[in-house]
Amino acid sequence: MTERHIKKIQAVAIGASTGGPSALEYLISKLPKDLDVPIFIVQHMPKGFTTSFAARLDKASQVKVVEVEDKMKIEKGFVFIAPGDFHMTVERNTIRLDSRAKLFGVRPCVDYLFKSASEVYGENLLGIILTGMGKDGSEGMSTIKINGGYNIAQDEESSVIYGMPGNAVQRGVVDSILSLEEISKVLNNLTKVK
Template sequence: MARRDVVVMGASAGGVEALRTLLGDLPPDFPAAVLVVLHMPPSAHSALPSILERVCALPVAAAEHGAPLRPGTVTVGVPDHHLMLAGDHLVLSHGPRENGHRPAVDVLFRSAARAAGPRVVAVVLSGALDDGTAGMVAVRARGGVGVAQDPEDAIYGSMPTQALVVGGADHSVPVAKMATLLTELVTEEVDMAGAPEPSELMAVETALADLDADALNRSERPGTPSGFGCPSCHGSLFTISEGGMERYRCRVGHAWSPEALAAEQSEALEGALWMALRGLEERAALSLRMGERAARRGHAHSAESFRQRHDEAQEAALLIRALLQRGYRDADAPSTEVGEA
């Protein structure tokens, strides 16, 4: 028998406030190791460890590659690296982004599920879209417990909602009550011998996130061809069905949930529309200039042809401007660059 001694937490927009409340409420003798991932921009220095250290009775530190898993401590993921658990030590990986993020919540949850099975408690806090849902499925598949912040209590309720509705989280409570729940959960004993074994899918996806050469060189990829392209590398995406949800992964390992893929496609479409608008405006300006030059030289037919080309480009540009004014980006997907210095 063993105890639930690994608590993994994931958050995005609005997550700093939730983490401050939750970790500030944990008792100084909290026996489990706490691993935290917050979505953050890749190039910035993270101020999250110092922010949490001010309110938390447990020691708080940024993750270090190869560091042992220490009970009674809080370890925070660092920018531009996935935080993973392998056996009883931490791994920092520069592997492919998942849902457009590195660090990603799903990577942490999935690796913890594979390494510690039913010893894991997964916690999804405030955030947009649905990172953490696939990881919640993995944790529960190995006998771990899932906890989601009450969506009504979260600043952004999308991540907790998806963790509940799709990921099947076992508990949903306001963040103010979460420390009490976690303190109860980490006293529970679990039967490691009776835990479900990690699936082949879990093993492959964890290896891909860690840039494992054997996983990258596999001739086959999990899932079936989806017909969609990866927004990150433009390779083919494969559909993966797990725990009642569908998601997508490409050959090199970029992974997308349905909501994250839709949001990324919207952003790519907006970028393409802006590029098209720029091209049309330049075409109109050049046609106007060439038409004026032709008119000065007395080439009436050429001047008329360039004028028509100018008018057509302007008309198309007006249509694209109207599309851009309507907006293709998801208004409910705010920036998640929080907790940064």
């Protein structure tokens, strides 16, 4: 990912499933306190578990990590975690939650987050797909690509399960395949002094 790409990023959307909690803990705990973008996260997790997960990440991090409530205001430097059993979508200044039907047998679904964030942020969105089983996220990454955003997939070596990142790579919608450590370095560059 070039300096030019990093300079234009205004938001990050991350999707994860199996193996995601520890990958996210690694990434979020290393974020700089002067992070200058909002980060939206869908982690496939049942209702109830996301509350303690968000609290754990918040404790381990220099930035504010919150479990999303419907109509929550988007703020730079915050990490927003989708609650279990709700789809999370991004609007211009707010985050919406809904309980429409599951997609790929999951709710929250990564595709809904990626597509909605891409409609709002266009070429200024960074999409990241982490370890996980299944195909969720590939369709949304396709939308991000069409709208000029930048997509990163976690590499097979550092993934617990390469299903979600592997599927996105196979579809040809990924710009960079990076290790967790390399993804962390990219996120750490998204500060006020870009």
